[in-house]
Amino acid sequence: MEIARGHDLTGRRAVVTGAASGMGAAAATRLMAEGVAVLGVDRVxxxxxxxxxxxxxxxxxxxxxxxxxxAESLLGGCDILINNAGVCPAGPFAEMTEEQWHSALGINVTAVMKLTRALLPLLAASGRGRVVNVGSIMSRYGDAGLVAYTTSKHAVLGLTRALAMELGPHGITVNCVQPGAIATGMTRGLFEDTTGAKDYYASRSALGRVGQPEDVADVMVFLATDDARFITGQGIMVDGGVMVHS
Ligand SMILES: NC(=O)c1ccc[n+]([C@@H]2O[C@H](COP(=O)([O-])OP(=O)(O)OC[C@H]3O[C@@H](n4cnc5c(N)ncnc54)[C@H](O)[C@@H]3O)[C@@H](O)[C@H]2O)c1
Incomplete structure (x- = not known):
C-alpha cells in the first residue's frame, strides 16, 4: 500500500460552514494555509x-x-467538508420554545445530514473524502439549560458513527470534534458576563484556560490530512481536559 503522509493539502478543496466566526473561520484560515481551496459559507x-x-x-x-x-463551479469538486455551523439556544427547559428546539435540531443535525448527503458524489469522486462534524462535550454529557443543544450534539455523534460505516466503502472518513469551552462568538456573551463563567471553565480545564478557535481548528485540519486516513467514526474531545474530572 502506498501511503501519503503529512499535512500538505495542496490542491484539495474544502467546504467550511459557519466560516464567518470562531472555529469555522479558524478552520478555513488553517486549511488555506495548507494550500486548500476553501468555499467558506455563512448566513452572515x-x-x-x-x-x-x-x-x-x-x-x-x-x-x-x-x-x-x-462547490462544483468554484472549486471543481470537494475533498473536505467541515460541518461547523451551529446554534446554541439556551435557557430553562420549561421555557424552551418549539422554535428553539427546531432551530437546534435543524441547523446542528438536519443541515449536517443534508449537506453531507448532497456533497456525497463529490466527496466520493475525491477518493479520499473527509467529513469533519462539530459536536461538543455535550455530545457525551448533559447540562441544565441546554436541552435542545445537548440533544442535537448527541445526534451529531450518532450521525458521525453511522455515516462512517455507510461512507467508508466510498473512501470517505467521517469524524467529529467535540470542543469544550472555546472563546468564540457563541460564548462571547457568557465569557464577558460578570458571573465569572470564563474563570470557572478555565479552572475546570487541566490546562487552566478556555480554548481558542485554533485549538480546535488544528484538529479539524489534522482529520482532513492523510495522516488521519485510518481514523473514522470517532468523536474526539478537544476540551483541555475539562471532562477528565471525576
Ligand atoms: N464555542 C464553544 O464553546 C463550543 C463548544 C462546543 C461546540 N461548539 C460548536 O462549534 C461550532 C462553531 O461554533 P463557534 O463556537 O465557532 O460559534 P460562532 O457563533 O463563533 O460561529 C458559528 C458560525 O455559524 C454560523 N451559522 C449559524 N447558523 C447558521 C446557519 N443557519 N447557516 C449558516 N451559517 C450559520 C454563524 O453565523 C457563525 O458565523 C458550532 O457547531 C458549535 O455548536 C462550540
Whole structure:
C-alpha cells in the first residue's frame, strides 16, 4: 500500500460552514494555509473566510443545492467538508420554545445530514473524502439549560458513527470534534458576563484556560490530512481536559 503522509493539502478543496466566526473561520484560515481551496459559507456576509465565499442560511430550503452548485463551479469538486455551523439556544427547559428546539435540531443535525448527503458524489469522486462534524462535550454529557443543544450534539455523534460505516466503502472518513469551552462568538456573551463563567471553565480545564478557535481548528485540519486516513467514526474531545474530572 502506498501511503501519503503529512499535512500538505495542496490542491484539495474544502467546504467550511459557519466560516464567518470562531472555529469555522479558524478552520478555513488553517486549511488555506495548507494550500486548500476553501468555499467558506455563512448566513452572515461580514467576515466570511475562504478562497471563495458564499452567503447561505443552512436553515433555508434552497441553500444546500446552492452550496453544492458553488462547490462544483468554484472549486471543481470537494475533498473536505467541515460541518461547523451551529446554534446554541439556551435557557430553562420549561421555557424552551418549539422554535428553539427546531432551530437546534435543524441547523446542528438536519443541515449536517443534508449537506453531507448532497456533497456525497463529490466527496466520493475525491477518493479520499473527509467529513469533519462539530459536536461538543455535550455530545457525551448533559447540562441544565441546554436541552435542545445537548440533544442535537448527541445526534451529531450518532450521525458521525453511522455515516462512517455507510461512507467508508466510498473512501470517505467521517469524524467529529467535540470542543469544550472555546472563546468564540457563541460564548462571547457568557465569557464577558460578570458571573465569572470564563474563570470557572478555565479552572475546570487541566490546562487552566478556555480554548481558542485554533485549538480546535488544528484538529479539524489534522482529520482532513492523510495522516488521519485510518481514523473514522470517532468523536474526539478537544476540551483541555475539562471532562477528565471525576
Ligand atoms: N464555542 C464553544 O464553546 C463550543 C463548544 C462546543 C461546540 N461548539 C460548536 O462549534 C461550532 C462553531 O461554533 P463557534 O463556537 O465557532 O460559534 P460562532 O457563533 O463563533 O460561529 C458559528 C458560525 O455559524 C454560523 N451559522 C449559524 N447558523 C447558521 C446557519 N443557519 N447557516 C449558516 N451559517 C450559520 C454563524 O453565523 C457563525 O458565523 C458550532 O457547531 C458549535 O455548536 C462550540
Amino acid at each position: 456576509s461580514e467576515g466570511i473566510v475562504g478562497t471563495h465565499t458564499l452567503v447561505a442560511d443552512l436553515g433555508d430550503g434552497d441553500s444546500i443545492a446552492v452550496i453544492v452548485g458553488a
